[in-house]
Amino acid sequence: MSASFKDNLLDLLEGKIDFEGQRQVENIAKFALIAAAVFSFIVGVLFQSLSVTFGIFGVAAFVLLLVVLPPWPMYNRHPVTWLPAKESQPPS
Template identity: 50%
Template structure:
């Protein structure tokens, strides 16, 4: 059960979030351009949407799971400051 919870929890650091955002942006733009060109050259709207859908599914498989390289820079939090009890 702990293994499943660790997979679902999905901890990634801020650097990993930036990396996935940049990768997502460039991949979606690139795949949209390539899909449009292939669809235009083949004169098929179906080809355009199949290529775009396939590239989106592959992108989701790469970006959505919390892979370990998205957590290479974990955050080092300050220790908890314990204050004395006041009467």
């Protein structure tokens, strides 16, 4: 395994996302869940089947989990830059 591939894989598995990425994930999840609920309800009414409704919503929720749950690099585009640590002086 090459070093760059290994480094990229470790960065992906580390799980860092920034505050803007968290906001983006929240907005994607809200929109997708509402859209999936409306779509699955309409299709379920058209087919007169509750199992179709829950099936479509379940598939949509699973796809949404694949999109928002892993810490994709697109969710860490604005990393927080911390101030350098101050050297503490012993109490006198």
